[in-house]
Amino acid sequence: MARARVPSYHDAMGSAAGTARAWGMPLVAVVASAFLLSACAQVPVDVLLPPKPTRPVGDGGPPTAVAFAPLRGTPADAAGLRHPSxxxxxxxxxxxxxxxxxxxxxxxxxxxxxxxxxxxxxxxxxxxxxxxxxxxxxxxxxxxxxxxxxxxxxxxxxxxxxxxxxxxxxxxxxxxxxxxxxxxxxxxxxxxxxxxxxxxxxxxxRNAELPPPPVQFAFGSGDPLASPALAAASTTHLALAFSEGGSRSWDFDAGASAWLRSQDGEPDLEASGERVRATNVVTLRVGVDWPFGEVPLTILVGSGEAWVSVAGRTAHGTWSKDAEASPIVLTADDGSVLRLAPGNTWVELVPLEGSVAFAP
CATH class of the missing domain: 3.50.90.10 (YerB-like)
Incomplete structure (x- = not known):
């Protein structure tokens, strides 16, 4: 198992204007024309099909409104997204x-x-x-x-x-x-x-009147790290240590195109009996401070080293967050946006004192 490169971490409290909003969001093609979500402004929840045609479509019913889940990037019913996270x-x-x-x-x-x-x-x-x-x-x-x-x-x-x-x-x-x-x-x-x-x-x-969440990460195709410019490495296993006690790992299941989670060397199951899984695993190296005695404080306003693991590949880059209320921005080593595949995501906030390793 090859260990990750020696981590680096530095504070970046200044504005990340240009970078923090530079999220293009190519989405799944569900109609003839493609849609592009851009976070230069707040991304709307509803992404509608082209204007209603003058003649009936399909079985004669009205055209269907198509939306994309802002936190998953997957197609969803527009009405079903009009609620808070x-x-x-x-x-x-x-x-x-x-x-x-x-x-x-x-x-x-x-x-x-x-x-x-x-x-x-x-x-x-x-x-x-x-x-x-x-x-x-x-x-x-x-x-x-x-x-x-x-x-x-x-x-x-x-x-x-x-x-x-x-x-x-x-x-x-x-x-x-x-x-x-x-x-x-x-x-x-x-x-x-x-x-x-x-x-x-x-x-x-009880809180249905609150708005839906804004997009947090940029999404691409089902294999968003395929570009040679990203230099993504083939990966079948991720090993993470947050402290000296306990271990976390993810193994890629090519058949399911998903990462399967283990804890302390055992498969991690949820109450349904299903293996805990993720489409995307985002690993961030973070500083940890101790101003509250035995309770650690993860430092999230700043920047540091990042990896995105999806579809059996891992790409290296950096993360940045310029304020508490700002989203985390993922940037590849070549300066481009690190995109996720449509699906669920686990974000692993691994302390600098911990360890991260990837195996091909």
Missing amino acids: LAVKIDNHPGARPQLALNRSDIVFEELVEGGLTRYLVVWHSDVPEAVGPVRSIRPMDPAIVSPFGGVIAYSGGQEYFVDLMKATSLVNLVFDEDDTGLFERAADRPGPHDVILDATEAVG
Whole structure:
């Protein structure tokens, strides 16, 4: 297994104007003419077919509005996207596994927390399940992760300062410790404190007037790293270490065109019994600070080294984020935009003190 190159990391607090908005978004061709989403301005949720023809189409029904899920880049029903995203703090303690509905999410962020463990911040939009969990407490880096999405954030509580940071964002906060409306419940078949479950459908429904999330990453074809200019390396296995305890890995399944996840050397399963999988795995090397004692703070405003792994290839580049409310921008080594394939994405926030390795 070839180890990744020695990581580099530097702060970039100045504006990334030109780069931060330079997201072209070529999408799946579902009609004769192609559509291009550009993030030079806010990307609209609905991408409509050409103007309604004067004669009936197909069975005589009206033309169908076509939209693309902003967090997946996949075709979707336009009406089904007119609601906010739901971000939820999900437990990844061994006692919390298997989690609910990870494969139905659009984007999962994995971050280091105290004790060398990791925790997830999971975002659902294109496919909101009935229930998600186990829900756990907020951490200080979560406002920087979730602010670009807007919408709703759900968590079980947390240190008062961390909760105040999250409530200072534009998101609607749903907090288990403060809820008396029945959005959360404790599952009888799970051990505490890994037993808090959220009614995700109801959480979104109560906030349906909020706008959908903006596009976060640029999407390309099903094999967006095929260009020789990207120098993408053939990859079948990713090995990630956030700390000295525990390991994370992904193996590419060519038949499914998906990355299959393992934890601590065992296949990672969700509550449905399905293997946890991703179309895209985005690995970011991040700095970690310790201003809160044993609770680590992942530094996300700045820039660092990045890899995008999709369709059995991995391309190297950089990530940048110029403000808490700005999205993460992925740039290839040749200066072009690093694009993802349409589908779900895992973002691995691996500390500089951890390790990243890829095998062909």
